[in-house]
Every structure is written in C-alpha cells, then in structure tokens.
Amino acid sequence: MKSIxxxxxxxxxxxxxASFANAEIAVIVNxxxxxxxxxxxxxxxxxAKTKTFPGGGKIVALDQTEGAAPRMEFxxxxxxxxxxxxxxxxxxxxxxxxGVPPKVMASDAEVVEAVASNTSAIGFxxxxxxxxxxxxxxxx
Amino acid sequence: MxxxxxxxxxxxxxxxxxxxxxxxxxxxxxxxxxVVGQMLDDDELNHDPQGNLMTFRGFDDxxxxxxxxxxxxxxxxxxxxxxxxxxxxxxxxxxxxxAKFSWAYLSYELTPEWTISAGQMRIPYFYYSxxxxxxxxYPFIRPPFNTYDIGGFDNxxxxxxxxxxxxxxxxxxxxxxxGRTDTTLKISQLxxxxxxxxxRMGLLAWSMNYDAFTVRxxxxxxxxxxxxxxYLDAIGFDRISNEVDSTLTGIGLPALGLNxxxxxxxxxxxxxxxxxxxxxxxxxxxxxxxxxxxxTVLDLQNGFMQNxxxxxxxxxxxxxxxxxxxxxxxxxxxxxxxxxxxRLMAEVNHAGLQAQYGSxxxxxxxxxxxxxxKQVFVSSLKEENAYNxxxxxxxxPSAAFKLEYMTAKNHNYDLSPQAIAASVDVIF
Numbered sequence: 001m002k003s004i005x006x007x008x009x010x011x012x013x014x015x016x017x018a019s020f021a022n023a024e025i026a027v028i029v030n031x032x033x034x035x036x037x038x039x040x041x042x043x044x045x046x047x048a049k050t051k052t053f054p055g056g057g058k059i060v061a062l063d064q065t066e067g068a069a070p071r072m073e074f075x076x077x078x079x080x081x082x083x084x085x086x087x088x089x090x091x092x093x094x095x096x097x098x099g100v101p102p103k104v105m106a107s108d109a110e111v112v113e114a115v116a117s118n119t120s121a122i123g124f125x126x127x128x129x130x131x132x133x134x135x136x137x138x139x140x
Numbered sequence: 141m142x143x144x145x146x147x148x149x150x151x152x153x154x155x156x157x158x159x160x161x162x163x164x165x166x167x168x169x170x171x172x173x174x175v176v177g178q179m180l181d182d183d184e185l186n187h188d189p190q191g192n193l194m195t196f197r198g199f200d201d202x203x204x205x206x207x208x209x210x211x212x213x214x215x216x217x218x219x220x221x222x223x224x225x226x227x228x229x230x231x232x233x234x235x236x237x238x239a240k241f242s243w244a245y246l247s248y249e250l251t252p253e254w255t256i257s258a259g260q261m262r263i264p265y266f267y268y269s270x271x272x273x274x275x276x277x278y279p280f281i282r283p284p285f286n287t288y289d290i291g292g293f294d295n296x297x298x299x300x301x302x303x304x305x306x307x308x309x310x311x312x313x314x315x316x317x318x319g320r321t322d323t324t325l326k327i328s329q330l331x332x333x334x335x336x337x338x339x340r341m342g343l344l345a346w347s348m349n350y351d352a353f354t355v356r357x358x359x360x361x362x363x364x365x366x367x368x369x370x371y372l373d374a375i376g377f378d379r380i381s382n383e384v385d386s387t388l389t390g391i392g393l394p395a396l397g398l399n400x401x402x403x404x405x406x407x408x409x410x411x412x413x414x415x416x417x418x419x420x421x422x423x424x425x426x427x428x429x430x431x432x433x434x435x436t437v438l439d440l441q442n443g444f445m446q447n448x449x450x451x452x453x454x455x456x457x458x459x460x461x462x463x464x465x466x467x468x469x470x471x472x473x474x475x476x477x478x479x480x481x482x483r484l485m486a487e488v489n490h491a492g493l494q495a496q497y498g499s500x501x502x503x504x505x506x507x508x509x510x511x512x513x514k515q516v517f518v519s520s521l522k523e524e525n526a527y528n529x530x531x532x533x534x535x536x537p538s539a540a541f542k543l544e545y546m547t548a549k550n551h552n553y554d555l556s557p558q559a560i561a562a563s564v565d566v567i568f
Contacts, residue, residue, distance in 0.1 A: 049311045049349065051252035051304075058252065066537050080427055084462065084534040091277040091567050094169050095214060096270030097226050097247065097257070098302075 024127040025073045028112065028134040030119045033057070037122075037137040042078055045122060047089065048099035053122075061102035062111050062123035070108060074124045077140045165218035170568045173275035175208035177561030184557040186550075196557035197285055197546060198234070208282065208563070209233030210273050212242070222249035230273060242273070243295060257300040264315055264345050265290055267356055267421035267434050275565035279430070279457050279466045279532055281544045286472030286524055287436055287451030290417075293338050296321045310350045317343040317360075325366070330375075335367035339412070352426040360417040364440065366410035372444065372516065377405060380512040384505060393497060398509065404487050406442075407480030408516055413442040431456045442480065444517050449474035457532075464532040472524050476517045484513050523551040539566040 027042055029035070035055035044050040045061050053059055064071040066083055075086050093099035105111045108129035115121040116133035130136055175198075179185070182201035186194050193200065198207040212230035219225065227244040231237040245259025262270050266288055271277040282288075298319015305312050320339040327334060341362035348355050377400050385395040419436035435452040450473050457466030488509050494502035530544030542565065547558040 044311070050306065083537050084540075085427065085459070087537060087567065088277050088540075091171065091274050092271045095171065095228070095274045095277070096262070097216075097245070098270075100167065100216065100218070 023069065023073060025070055025077060025124050025140045026127045026130050026136045027074075027078070027122065027124050027138045027140070028115050028130060028136055029122050030115055031133065031135050032119045033122075033135065035137075039078060039138060039140075042122075042138070043080075046079055046102065048093050058120045059122060060118055060120040062114055062121055063102035063104045064108075064111065064124070065104055065106060070124060070126045073140075078124075165220075167216045167218070168213060169216075170213045171210070171274045171276060171566065172212070172568075173208065173210045173273070173563055173565045174205075175281060175561055175563040176203060176205050177208070177559055178203045180558040180560065184555045186553055186555065196548070196559055197282065197561075199559040199561065206233035208561075209237075210275070211237070212273060223247070232273075245300075253303055253305050255302045255304075257302075258298075260295055260297045261300060261317075262294060263290075263296050263317065263341075263343065263360070265343075265358065265360065265417060266419060266436065267423065267432065269294075274567065275542075275563060276538075276540055276567045279464060279542075280455065280468060280528060280530060281542050281546075281561055281563045284434075284451065284453040284455070284468055284470040284526065286470055286522070286526060287434060287453050289451075290438070291327075292323060292325045292336070293321060296338070296341060298341070307348070310348050313347045313349070315343070315345040317341070317345075327366075327368070330368065330371050334371070337365040338362045338415075339365070352424055354421075354423040354425075356419075356421045356423075358417070358419045362415050363412045364410045364415045364443075365412050366443070368444070369405070369409045369411070372408050373405070376408065376444075376513075376516040380509060383512070384509060387508075388497075388505075393501070396493075396496075396505065398488070400484055400487055404484045407477065407483045408444040410440070410443045413440070415440045427459065429456065429458045440477075443477060444480070445477075449522065453526075462534040464534070465530070466532065467529045468527065470526040472522055472526070474522045476514075476521050478517075481513060481517050485510060521552055525549045525551075538568060539564060 027037070029037065033053065035053040035057070037054060041050070041054055045059055051059060064074075072083065075081055075083055079086060081089065090099070090101050094101060105114060105123070108125040111123035111125050112129055112131055112134055115123045116131075127139060177197075177199040179196055179199050179201050182193065185196060185200070198204065210230060210232050212228055214226065214228040217225045224247045225245075226247065228242045229239050230242040231239040241260065243259065243261045245257045245261050247255055247257040249255045262272070264270050266272075266283070268278055268283045268288070272283065272288070272294065275281065296317070296319040298317060300315065300317045303314040319341055320337070321341075322335070322337050324333045325336040339362065341360065343358065343360035345356065345358040381396075381398040384398055389395050416439045417436065419434065421432065421434035423432045424430065432455045433453070436450065438449045451470065453468055453470035455466065455468040457464050488506060490502070490506045493505050496502065497505065526546070526548040528544050528546040530542055533541045535541055542563045544561050545558070546561065547556060549556050
C-alpha cells in the first residue's frame, strides 16, 4: 500500500509514456485452450460477467499494473472504459463480494509465462511480447 | 452481537493462521470517505419532539467534518475449491468511529453459476445497496436520501443463494436471501434508541444486464417488531387520556378516563407485523454518460410510521475525461396509517360524549382526542422533493473528489433546507 501521492506520480508518468506509445494489444490464452473467444467474451470476462470460457472451462483472468501501457490500451480499446471507470466498476464488485479482480502481473513477460503454464489463464500483452508458447485470440 | 462476531471471526482467523498445510490466499481491500459540509441556512430545519434541531443529510449550520465519514477494511480469504471467507470492518464518523463488523460470511461456489453464502451480509434492497458505503463506486456524495432510507435495517444474518447465468446476450443474476436481524434503532420521534427485530425475511432480486443496460427488480417481505409500545403508551395514548382528564377537571367537569383496548393500540405498534418492500431500477451507462432511475415502495401495513412510503429518483451525468458533472431529482411520499387511526377513534364514543358532557363540550373532546391521536400517526408523514447538482473529479486512479449542492422542498413543513458538501472517496 504505497502512499497515494507516490502512486499518483507513477500513474501520471506512465500516462505520459503511454500516450506516446499507443501500441497494439494481443489477448492470449493457453495453447491447450481452443475456445473461440470474441471481443464481447473478453469484455465479459474482465467485467466478471462470466466465469467460464465459451467452450466451458474455468477462467483465471490476468491483469496488469494500473497505469502500465498495455493495460491502458486494453481497458480503453476492449473494455471501452477508462481506468477510473474500471476501478469504480470493480469497487462495486469487490465490496459486494460479487467478484475478485483479476490477478495483477508485473509485466508482459510475466503474463505470457503465466498463460503458457496455466490452461485456464487469459491475459493481454503488447503484441511484441507474444511468443509461440501462447495462443493469440485477438489483436486490437 | 458485534463482539460475539468479532470473537468468532478472531477464532476462525486464528484457526486459519495455525493451519499450515493450505496456502490461503488472503486479500485486503479498503475504502474511505471524508465529507465536509454545511447548511446554507438553519432556519429551514425542523425540531425533533425532544426540541433538538434536526439536521439536513447530516449537516447543520456549522461546518461538519465528521458525521458522514466512513473508513472500512475488507478481508477475503480464498480457501480454495470455491470456498471463501469475507469480513468487512467499518468505522463511521456518526458512530464516533466505533469499528463494527458490517458483514462476515462464508461463500461457496457450487458451480460457476451458483454461489451460496452464509453469515452476516448486506440486504440488497436497492441498486446501490451493496456498495452503499463505498462512495467511490457511485457518482453522488450519498445515494438519494429518502429513497435509500430503510430505517437502519441494512444488514442481516442469513443464507443467500446467487445464480448468475447467460440468457442469450443478457447476463441474468438472481439473488435469494433468507434471514433475520436484531438491532437497535434511533427513531427521530422517540427520545431513546429502541430494540428492533426483522425476522422471517425473504428476498428475491433479479437483475438483467445487456452491454451498458441493466434492469433490476426486487421483492422482500419480513416480520417487523419495534420496541415502541411503552413509548407510544406513555407519549401517545396515556398522555392524550391524561390531558383530556386534566382539562375536564380543570373546568370542573368529571374526568373521562379514556382507555384504548390493546387491540386498537396495536394498530400503532410493530409487533411481528408483516412488512413488504418492492423496487425497480434501470441503469444505462455506455461510458460517455449515464442515467439511473430507481423507484421503491416500503409498505409497513401497520404501525405509526409512514405507510406506505415511496421513493423515486433520476440521476444522470456526463463524463468529460476526469470531470463528471451530475444531477439528481428525487421525490418521496408517504401516507399515514389511516386504518390504525380509525380503529382507535372507533373506541371514542362520540354520541356517549355528547350525552355525558352536552353536545358542545362532547364535540370538543371528540375532535381534541382525534387531533391528538392523529399526531401519533402523522409525525413521519412525508412529501418531499429533493435535488442535487454536483461534480465528480477523478484526480487519481484510486480517489475521487466530489462537490455537491443539495436542497429539498418539504411540503409537510414548508421547509427548503440547502447544503453544500465536498467529499474525497478513496479505495485501496
């Protein structure tokens, strides 16, 4: 639990970097997961509106640190919210016991690694970080 | 009850801590709200029956830093295999920051669609019920006051089943809840807090969500008991009888000795009496703007308080980056328990009074008793329009600042209180 002010500084620095980057985002799942996953499915997964993949099977959704460039892209392009709206949305779920937010990973590399080793996992990374150990379900 | 719960939770937390075999995934979340506000003019306030100046949404003519403040920590232990334990401890400024367990429950995910929970939890009467204290989760400083006033019966001990499923492109969520609660309530008409009990509560809520649109309906019923009979006898029925008698003897006439039967008095009590609640809410939030409409009815069917009470509001706002201007219009109405009043009046023998005291004095006594009895019932009669306009500024990913002007038009007392408030809401 860092102080609000240091978080604020980090977030604004990240925001400045992100506004220059504007990279393409890939949504990735485990190679064993052959579900046909649409953009709507990804939205539902990250808004806790579904707990199983379209083809069945439990979901372990992975998130990235707030303010990280891939996350800002993901939230705005796919979830179609900004990070504050996403936070307000999740605050309702967390404090009503209706959902537990996706696990936060520290980097693209960590997401790729976690998705590669967990058949239930889904994550998002910068397109450049994708390896042949994961399956890309969509680029945005 | 809170101490007992705390001990119980303490023991189970201890049990968890000394069980090394399982990796328990423990998660802490918290939220806090700091509000400062002031009324523009305290001439627009009512006095309670004890003669104290009441407040408007917790504000008076002094700058008030405390009464709306909230600080809470929630702990959730994921025990694996779908089992989890959640506890929330909250301290409110209005209770002098006396920290209490607002909820503590076990949840078990039977299937991805079905979850059952047992313990103490929030009763989901309203659209914003379950995040009622999390200021960060909604646009306004507090949800619409009259609609969201359920008299303190926020939490319940019981069993809850939730069923979340896809219906075509819609996400359906059904909540079923059964339980009871014993609590102590402060009722503005009475000098001291009274014991209150809600038992045999059953609740069914159904929400349907499609993309940015959500509709939610709810029905609940319960048996309500309030420890008000002694007060009502003392400040209501017996007082009326005594006043009539002292007036009569004061002018040299014989005392009447008016006495109401228990059956008729019961019309003003709450003694295991049925209460019903219905509500419907619509929310459309595509992102750049949002609209919420909610309407609720509380029908107490018996007793001296509002009967039934309705509340409806419309809230809308526009998101301009980090700035969100919003407004709310609210209308609340409640009738009085005319049936209970008439039952008591039926025991006042109008013709007998005229025969005993002559028609002039008999009529005076009859209308005097009627006015006195009516006062017992109409004290919480309400017809109020409320408005607010404000702006939310998301100055940080975990914190929002809100500035709001709020006013109301109370038609029963012809009062128009106004206040300005600012809040900082954080989650962590």
